Amino acid sequence: MAETLRDRAALEFALTLRRRWADTLYPRLRAEYDAAAASAPLHRPEDVATRVHALPSYGGFAWLERGAQKMLWRAVMNALSPAGEARRPAGDPPDVVAGPATLELDPELRLPEWYTAWDIHVQPGGVWSSRLAARVYEVGAKLVMLGDNDDYKFHRLFVETAIPRREYRRIVDLGCGFGKSTWPLKKAHPQAEVIGIDLAAPCLELAASRASAQGLAIRFRQADAASTGLETGSADLVTSTMLIHELPLDALAATLREAARVCAPGAALRILDFQSTGDPVRDLAMREHGARNNEPFMPPMMAADTARLAEAAGFRNARWTAFDERSVGRLPDLAWPARSEWHFPWAVLEAQRDR
Ligand SMILES: C[S@@+](CC[C@H](N)C(=O)[O-])C[C@H]1O[C@@H](n2cnc3c(N)ncnc32)[C@H](O)[C@@H]1O
Known part of the structure; x- marks a missing residue:
């Protein structure tokens, strides 16, 4: 590069x-x-x-x-x-590789103030402000994993180990970014209609372009995860990866209610994010990471009882389990293998829509 x-x-x-x-x-x-x-x-x-x-x-x-x-x-x-990556005037036609993926942008959508007020992850201009921002995010997201995620193993592991193995008709990936969480869902469940939702138009353009280049027929739709515009009871799996620590608590509660609304009875919810470990030094470092990495909503999310919030939204049997991104993926309980180096306490919130 x-x-x-x-x-x-x-x-x-x-x-x-x-x-x-x-x-x-x-x-x-x-x-x-x-x-x-x-x-x-x-x-x-x-x-x-x-x-x-x-x-x-x-x-x-x-x-x-x-x-x-x-x-x-x-x-x-x-x-x-x-x-000269993607520095083109506003109003240019979308930069989408022709192919089976589709793009639904909403020119009327107003981005929430809390979303644009912070350069999340300290990335200048966030991920939403330009095509260059989306490309920078794509490259940076790979590099920060220090070579361990060049083939997006992280999200493949999530799909392989944290998603119930069954037939799906519709899968919705909330906060899909440039699509790295959505592509493996379609690859694993090619018969399902897979929809990626995000606020950031440049990320969605990139997501659709990359999906088309891989021959993946995914719908990428610009919407707030708390208001997707999708039909009630139409999904049998709703996922989100690395999204909920970016949401203020009221937006998180609204997103869980929206997930419950679009879920059919018995549908699965799988959310990959962070949880506290019980180790005081790691947990302090994680809390302070929120401030040092411009992620103001991360500490309140981690302090909240998100499993209870999911149940209040209409899910049942909500529980967090640990996730080891190096090899085994989802672990049976909320306990991580010992590691001396710094790493994020990844975890999966799993729940089921009431019948
Ligand atoms: C850290 S990225 C994760 C992207 C992707 N899920 C992944 O794992 O690579 C978070 C994404 O959530 C999006 N996002 C944040 N708040 C959102 C909201 N309320 N509704 C929809 N998307 C949102 C951001 O634009 C960003 O693309």
Whole structure:
């Protein structure tokens, strides 16, 4: 992707910083915490932050999390911009590779204020502001997984291990982005009508284009996940991956109600997102990641009882299980294998629509 030596060096540097932050700095912070905790145990969870903030490695750890992320976006933007990627005037016809995927854009849709107010993930202009933003997001999303997701294994694992194996007529993927969560649903269930919903028109254009290039007949539809415009009781599976931590709690509750509305009786709900681990250092780092990565709604989402919210919306048997993105995918309980490096506490919320 990077054509010049300068762009390749910038990308390499940003990724190396990120890798060392995860595999060297985080374990060092953790070891410092464990040493301090051994000599002076803490009894109240609220004291953990004070203790962690006083550790020698904390300043570097906190700064590097945000600094390396900003550097990565800049490096990706620089690498894409000179190639003239998608910098075309507004009003150009959609940039869709002809093929079986379809695109339903809504020119009347007003993006919610909470959605445009933050450059989510510290990506300048968010994922919605231009075609370049969508391309930058596509490339950045691959790079941040540090080579472990070049073939989108993460979402394939989700589909293979967290989705009930049965015939589906209609599958709805809420907050589908540029489509990496939606394509594997169609590949695994080619007979189903698969619909990806997102607010961001540039992401949907890219999603449809990439789906068509793979021969996937997916409907990509611009709408709020809380108001999809789809027929009541028409879906037998509703999914979302990496969406709900981006929603304020009232929008999350409305999205769960909308999911319940479009679900047929007995339909499945599967949501991939984050949950707390019970490890005070990891949970604090995750809470603070929300602030350092411009994800203001992540900490309230993680503190909320989202399983209860799903049940209040009309689902039953709602429960979270852990998800190990490296190999096995969905785990039977909300417990993750031990890992020394920093990683996200991925988890799956599973529930069933009342009959
Ligand atoms: C982190 S991305 C995840 C994309 C995709 N599901 C994946 O796993 O790669 C979150 C996506 O949700 C979209 N989004 C956020 N709030 C939304 C809402 N209320 N309705 C529809 N899409 C939304 C964003 O535009 C973005 O594309």
